[in-house]
Amino acid sequence: MTLTKADLVQKVYQNHNFTKAQAAETVEAFLQITKQCLKNGEDLLISGFGKFNVKQKKSRRGRNPQTGNELILDARKVVTFKPSGILRSRINGE
Amino acid sequence: MNKSELIEALAEEMKISLRDASSATNTILDAMADALANGDSIEIRGFGSFVVKTYDTYYGRNPKTGDKIQVKPKKLPFFKVGKELKEQVNNAAD
Numbered sequence: 001m002t003l004t005k006a007d008l009v010q011k012v013y014q015n016h017n018f019t020k021a022q023a024a025e026t027v028e029a030f031l032q033i034t035k036q037c038l039k040n041g042e043d044l045l046i047s048g049f050g051k052f053n054v055k056q057k058k059s060r061r062g063r064n065p066q067t068g069n070e071l072i073l074d075a076r077k078v079v080t081f082k083p084s085g086i087l088r089s090r091i092n093g094e
Numbered sequence: 095m096n097k098s099e100l101i102e103a104l105a106e107e108m109k110i111s112l113r114d115a116s117s118a119t120n121t122i123l124d125a126m127a128d129a130l131a132n133g134d135s136i137e138i139r140g141f142g143s144f145v146v147k148t149y150d151t152y153y154g155r156n157p158k159t160g161d162k163i164q165v166k167p168k169k170l171p172f173f174k175v176g177k178e179l180k181e182q183v184n185n186a187a188d
Contacts, residue, residue, distance in 0.1 A: 003129035003136040011125045012118055022108075026118050029107045030100075031141055037095040039182050045096045049123050052173075054183060077184050079142075081173030090131045091146060091169050 005031075038079055050083040130171050142176040 005027060013023035034052075037044045044052040059075040083091075095103075097119070105115035126144070129136050136144040146169050154165045175183070 001129075001132070001134040003126065003134055005138050007129075008122050008125055008138075012121050015121045016114065016118060018118075026104070026108055026110075027122065029104055030119065030122055031138065033100060033103045033107065035141060035179055035182070037100075038179065041183070042095055044100075046100070046123065047097050049127065050171075079173075079175045079179065079183055081144075081171075083171050087127055087130070087171065090127055091171060093131070 041077065046084075048084055048086045050081055050087055053080045053082070054078070055080055133169070138176070140176050140178040142179060143174050144171050145174070146171050 008027045009020070009024045012018060012026055013020055016023070018026065034044055038052060038054055041054045043054060046052075055078050057076050057078055060073050061070060062073045063070055101112060101115045101119050104110075104119060105112045108115065110118075126136055130144060130146050133146050135146070149165075149168050149170065151167050152165050153162055155161065156163055
């Protein structure tokens with residue numbers, strides 16, 4: 001089973017006095033805000049869930065694994081996630 | 095950004111009370127944590143996906159003392175950034 005955006009909308013709809021449209025908008029706004037935060041290069045800390053970090057990677061030499069050609073990988077920013085202790089225990093059924 | 099700032103931003107964006115924004119946020123995060131606790135994956139277009147990986151028992155070492163120790167089986171959530179967010183984080187102007 002995979003949880004999708006539609007499932008999140010359904011949960012918000014069930015648990016609150018929102019119309020279906022409001023529930024959908026709320027989930028969308030939630031995602032937009034979190035994405036905007038990361039786009040700004042800002043870390044996102046959600047207590048009890050985990051931490052999303054934006055990390056700056058330096059450029060480095062790499063290889064195309066298919067052809068073996070050497071190439072330069074440009075400096076880039078990546079998003080990493082570190083689960084909180086609470087989430088880890090919940091997943092491990094503790 | 096932390097969780098309370100996220101809730102404030104959501105309340106402002108949706109023109110709802112802080113209480114509603116807070117409970118909607120918790121509904122969303124709980125739904126996600128529940129899915130992972132059930133071993134399900136999460137897939138949110140434009141944001142990213144989460145999968146739970148299962149690890150068997152393995153023998154590791156205490157890096158401080160060098161003692162050999164048994165690491166119990168565990169499950170860990172992994173996050174993979176969605177294509178859209180990945181590009182936007184990387185291309186955002188500094």
